Amino acid sequence: MQRVLIISNRLPVSVEKRKRGLRFEPSIGGLATGLKSFYKSYNSIWIGWPGINLERLKEEEQVVEARLLSEGCYPVFLSQRDIEDYYHGFCNKTIWPLFHYYPLYTIYSKDLWQAYERVNEVFANAVAEVAELGDIIWIHDYHLMLLPRLVRERLPGATIGFFLHIPFPSFEIFRLLPWRRQILEGLLGADLIGFHTYDYAQHFLNSVHRLLGYEDTMGQITSIDRIIKADVFPIGIDYEEYSSYARDWRVQREISKLREKLGDCKIILSIDRLDYTKGIPQRLEAFSLFLERNPQYKEKLILFLVVVPSRTKVEAYALLKKQIDELVGAINGKYGSIGFTPIQYVYRSLPFHSLIALYNMADIALITPLRDGMNLISKEYIATKTDGKGVLILSETAGAAKELGEAIIINVNNQEEIVQALEEALVMPEEEQVERNRIMQKRLQRYNVMRWADDFIDRLLCTRKLQSQMEAKSLNHETKMKLVSDFQESNQRLMLLDYDGTLVPFSGKPERARPSDEIIKLLEELTKSRKNEVVLISGRDKGTMEKWFGGLSAGLVAEHGVWTKEKGKEWEMIEILSNDWKGEVRPILELYVDRTPGSFVEEKEFSLAWHYRKVGYRLGDMRARELTNDLLNLTANLNLQVLEGSKVVEVKNAGVNKGRAALPWISKKTWDFILAVGDDLTDEDVFKVLPATAWSIKVRFSASAARFNISSPSQVRALLEEMLGGLEA
Numbered sequence: 207m208q209r210v211l212i213i214s215n216r217l218p219v220s221v222e223k224r225k226r227g228l229r230f231e232p233s234i235g236g237l238a239t240g241l242k243s244f245y246k247s248y249n250s251i252w253i254g255w256p257g258i259n260l261e262r263l264k265e266e267e268q269v270v271e272a273r274l275l276s277e278g279c280y281p282v283f284l285s286q287r288d289i290e291d292y293y294h295g296f297c298n299k300t301i302w303p304l305f306h307y308y309p310l311y312t313i314y315s316k317d318l319w320q321a322y323e324r325v326n327e328v329f330a331n332a333v334a335e336v337a338e339l340g341d342i343i344w345i346h347d348y349h350l351m352l353l354p355r356l357v358r359e360r361l362p363g364a365t366i367g368f369f370l371h372i373p374f375p376s377f378e379i380f381r382l383l384p385w386r387r388q389i390l391e392g393l394l395g396a397d398l399i400g401f402h403t404y405d406y407a408q409h410f411l412n413s414v415h416r417l418l419g420y421e422d423t424m425g426q427i428t429s430i431d432r433i434i435k436a437d438v439f440p441i442g443i444d445y446e447e448y449s450s451y452a453r454d455w456r457v458q459r460e461i462s463k464l465r466e467k468l469g470d471c472k473i474i475l476s477i478d479r480l481d482y483t484k485g486i487p488q489r490l491e492a493f494s495l496f497l498e499r500n501p502q503y504k505e506k507l508i509l510f511l512v513v514v515p516s517r518t519k520v521e522a523y524a525l526l527k528k529q530i531d532e533l534v535g536a537i538n539g540k541y542g543s544i545g546f547t548p549i550q551y552v553y554r555s556l557p558f559h560s561l562i563a564l565y566n567m568a569d570i571a572l573i574t575p576l577r578d579g580m581n582l583i584s585k586e587y588i589a590t591k592t593d594g595k596g597v598l599i600l601s602e603t604a605g606a607a608k609e610l611g612e613a614i615i616i617n618v619n620n621q622e623e624i625v626q627a628l629e630e631a632l633v634m635p636e637e638e639q640v641e642r643n644r645i646m647q648k649r650l651q652r653y654n655v656m657r658w659a660d661d662f663i664d665r666l667l668c669t670r671k672l673q674s675q676m677e678a679k680s681l682n683h684e685t686k687m688k689l690v691s692d693f694q695e696s697n698q699r700l701m702l703l704d705y706d707g708t709l710v711p712f713s714g715k716p717e718r719a720r721p722s723d724e725i726i727k728l729l730e731e732l733t734k735s736r737k738n739e740v741v742l743i744s745g746r747d748k749g750t751m752e753k754w755f756g757g758l759s760a761g762l763v764a765e766h767g768v769w770t771k772e773k774g775k776e777w778e779m780i781e782i783l784s785n786d787w788k789g790e791v792r793p794i795l796e797l798y799v800d801r802t803p804g805s806f807v808e809e810k811e812f813s814l815a816w817h818y819r820k821v822g823y824r825l826g827d828m829r830a831r832e833l834t835n836d837l838l839n840l841t842a843n844l845n846l847q848v849l850e851g852s853k854v855v856e857v858k859n860a861g862v863n864k865g866r867a868a869l870p871w872i873s874k875k876t877w878d879f880i881l882a883v884g885d886d887l888t889d890e891d892v893f894k895v896l897p898a899t900a901w902s903i904k905v906r907f908s909a910s911a912a913r914f915n916i917s918s919p920s921q922v923r924a925l926l927e928e929m930l931g932g933l934e935a
């Protein structure tokens with residue numbers, strides 16, 4: 207079995223120093239709880255911080271290390287300053303608030319950012335020390351978003367997965383971060399990046415496109431030289447553990463004790479870590495309004511409020527604590543009486559059996575985060591309902607709401623809705639409760655935390671497989687050498703080269719991609735030898751082709767094969783074509799220009815093209831699809847062809863394509879070397895008509911009829927230069 211290295215900020219074990227010595231306690235929080243069972247069943251090592259600063263440990267560092275190592279944990283020790291600036295700082299004052307849509311709480315400080323960079327480096331060194339060939343490296347959460355890239359730099363061939371446990375915000379929020387590019391580049395060091403929900407994954411892909419320019423196809427991103435996948439894996443819980451533990455005698459004893467204390471009141475349960483994202487004050491206010499509206503529940507209903515201390519060093523958390531204390535005091539003052547307190551408030555972490563007892567006995571779980579990546583409490587509550595009774599009220603902004611649709615789903619900012627949800631829950635017939643919960647239970651039982659982890663690892667390995675298939679097609683050093691020597695040893699050479707996206711990268715406006723002196727010089731060099739026949743095959747109009755390349759001793763093809771020109775001869779049309787259709791098609795394209803800011807129509811002699819390179823990400827693709835559909839309907843009887851190129855939809859006469867234009871050159875002589883290079887769908891027609899022995903290269907990594915892939919236009923130019931260099935040698 208492959209070894210899995212789990213890397214997260216915190217280890218599942220926290221070390222504390224007490225008067226009587228060191229204490230090793232399980233860490234609290236969603237990530238630690240979620241991964242614990244997975245970690246035990248795989249052959250894993252967990253790398254992370256044990257929750258204590260280096261200065262406090264002093265000479266005990268080695269004792270702690272030995273104990274943790276014996277439990278499969280490899281500690282990363284951090285200094286007090288790093289904990290302040292990285293953990294309490296950049297992680298919890300910058301990323302956490304921003305990613306949970308609290309830009310006003312977000313602090314942008316260069317010092318904190320540098321600490322984040324520094325600690326991610328420390329983690330990277332730890333990973334490099336522990337990792338062995340063949341390990342699966344699985345990095346977790348927002349504390350370590352630079353780590354995938356840092357590990358990739360140290361271990362280029364490693365299998366690296368990353369999972370984000372919190373939301374990935376929409377681009378409009380993410381773009382506020384001064385270090386947004388570094389964060390994305392850091393994440394793209396991974397092979398697979400996982401999110402809880404489809405929305406988070408889409409937000410991430412959108413940011414990658416807008417900030418780094420990489421597009422995706424069904425979550426698959428092609429960066430400069432690799433394929434990276436972003437996908438959705440909603441984290442589950444250890445369902446069996448929660449549901450079976452609910453029957454344990456310790457839990458049953460706790461339930462009896464609590465029942466005795468609380469009488470036969472109905473119980474609403476609220477449990478969260480202390481965090482402003484969890485919506486605790488909003489919940490309390492809604493509860494207060496409920497009591498005001500429903501006096502019949504006086505002394506018959508208790509809100510059991512558990513707040514687990516966390517991040518109290520961050521000012522926003524201390525303020526929140528104060529606000530909760532005051533609200534609880536006010537509500538208890540207003541609706542309580544001697545011997546009855548409507549809110550039972552516990553500000554501490556509960557032992558596991560008390561937690562399960564509360565889940566099990568609560569009539570209602572009121573879980574109303576303002577934002578939550580997933581929210582495991584809601585899932586755990588459902589799992590412990592062995593008799594199926596109980597009502598979950600859950601806010602729509604928790605990732606869990608996507609899976610727990612049978613709960614009462616509310617908008618946390620709509621107090622009325624929460625009050626109504628409580629009213630509905632309190633009178634919901636038991637059969638309905640059972641019916642709803644059984645559906646959710648089945649789902650949670652199926653997609654439990656083990657399935658989640660297995661699924662992630664499985665997808666990670668699939669992505670690696672896909673990468674190696676792509677790599678097999680990538681023009682590596684050896685193949686390149688073979689190509690250069692084939693070229694050198696041949697006497698009749700044909701080179702069919704596309705221009706945009708192949709020799710030069712795309713620019714926003716087509717006329718801006720004019721060839722530089724360097725490119726012209728390169729093409730001159732290529733065309734100098736009598737052994738070489740160079741043909742530039744482009745979709746551009748013939749005027750531009752003539753203006754830019756007319757001076758070269760090269761063949762030219764314009765408008766995807768409508769016009770061809772042999773070197774030293776005149777332009778010729780491939781067949782007599784008509785233009786009559788333009789009057790019908792132009793208004794449709796113009797309508798799309800009006801509806802799609804940033805797009806424009808280019809008119810060529812025998813074709814019309816709608817360009818959308820500058821249009822917003824999804825909008826452009828969506829409109830292109832709509833337009834293609836409209837055009838396909840219209841052109842069905844017109845002997846026209848609709849072509850989808852790179853960010854362009856083009857209409858032209860049917861039967862004309864680059865492949866057809868290339869054929870006369872291919873059959874002109876018995877070539878002993880043929881090379882074709884292109885980057886988009888229109889170049890596929892050329893690849894398809896080549897003899898099997900020809901060298902065909904597709905720029906960028908995606909499916910193609912070409913035999914090889916190369917990553918970018920600059921790589922194409924380097925290859926051509928190498929071929930020329932080889933000639934001189």
Ligand code: GDG
Nearest residue numbers: 235236237239371514555556557558578579580581582583
């Ligand atoms: C992050 C994301 C995402 C809570 N109180 C006690 C206690 N807990 C345990 C619960 C649960 C965990 O802590 C809390 O998990 P959540 O998911 O609700 O929240 P976060 O800690 O914010 O976790 C979150 C999660 O990562 C996983 O991806 O769902 O959205 O923010 O397991 O049982 N455990 C004990 N006593 C307590 O008082 N023993």
